[in-house]
Amino acid sequence: EAGVVQSPRYKIIEKKQPVAFWCNPISGHNTLYWYRQNLGQGPELLIRYENEEAVDDSQLPKDRFSAERLKGVDSTLKIQPAELGDSAVYLCASSLAFAANTGELFFGEGSRLTVL
Amino acid sequence: GQNIDQPTEMTATEGAIVQINCTYQTSGFNGLFWYQQHAGEAPTFLSYNVLDGLEEKGRFSSFLSRSKGYSYLLLKELQMKDSASYLCAVRNTGGFKTIFGAGTRLFVKA
Numbered sequence: 339e340a341g342v343v344q345s346p347r348y349k350i351i352e353k354k355q356p357v358a359f360w361c362n363p364i365s366g367h368n369t370l371y372w373y374r375q376n377l378g379q380g381p382e383l384l385i386r387y388e389n390e391e392a393v394d395d396s397q398l399p400k401d402r403f404s405a406e407r408l409k410g411v412d413s414t415l416k417i418q419p420a421e422l423g424d425s426a427v428y429l430c431a432s433s434l435a436f437a438a439n440t441g442e443l444f445f446g447e448g449s450r451l452t453v454l
Numbered sequence: 455g456q457n458i459d460q461p462t463e464m465t466a467t468e469g470a471i472v473q474i475n476c477t478y479q480t481s482g483f484n485g486l487f488w489y490q491q492h493a494g495e496a497p498t499f500l501s502y503n504v505l506d507g508l509e510e511k512g513r514f515s516s517f518l519s520r521s522k523g524y525s526y527l528l529l530k531e532l533q534m535k536d537s538a539s540y541l542c543a544v545r546n547t548g549g550f551k552t553i554f555g556a557g558t559r560l561f562v563k564a
Binding site for chain 2: 371373378379380381382383386394429440441442443444445446447448
């Protein structure tokens with residue numbers, strides 16, 4: 339079974355440029371998360387989807403970040419315009435509804451963003 | 455609010471036992487997770503505790519005390535490949551959000 343797939347793995351852009359990340363969750367996982375991880379820190383939740391609905395986007399900087407999950411499967415995370423402080427690894431994760439199991443997160447390999 | 459504390463770094467010897475502690479504060483508790491993350495890789499699930507007590511899975515065990523807001527991850531028979539960051543994460547009942555600690559970097563030396 340395929341895991342969570344993310345692209346691109348690496349992206350280098352200049353500040354003020356836009357960037358987009360794509361995520362394909364594990365088949366059947368209705369919950370999808372975007373996390374941001376800075377070096378030496380734990381992942382920080384940006385947004386959580388239940389199917390196509392964003393149920394928690396309280397940590398998403400809405401002035402420059404946007405996300406969508408069309409048809410409740412794939413998701414994209416966009417930053418426009420990017421700032422130097424956005425340099426980080428953007429992790430996508432998915433899980434089953436935890437009412438039926440532990441609800442652990444399955445992470446993709448991440449998209450490492452460098453803003454120059 | 456939520457707060458998770460764990461030591462920044464630990465060093466242990468191959469073949470030994472190491473215990474990584476985690477203390478947390480949350481407005482509503484709905485489970486505690488431990489994840490392993492090797493440098494440059496994604497976190498992978500290790501263990502889950504929702505009731506008090508010890509959960510054992512091979513060389514790894516995890517303990518939870520909800521009244522104390524405390525958990526530990528116990529790694530036995532350490533191997534060099536266990537050198538990684540270990541992330542403590544808590545899920546709350548308010549929105550079922552999973553919050554991660556900063557992680558403990560474990561160095562296993564020969």
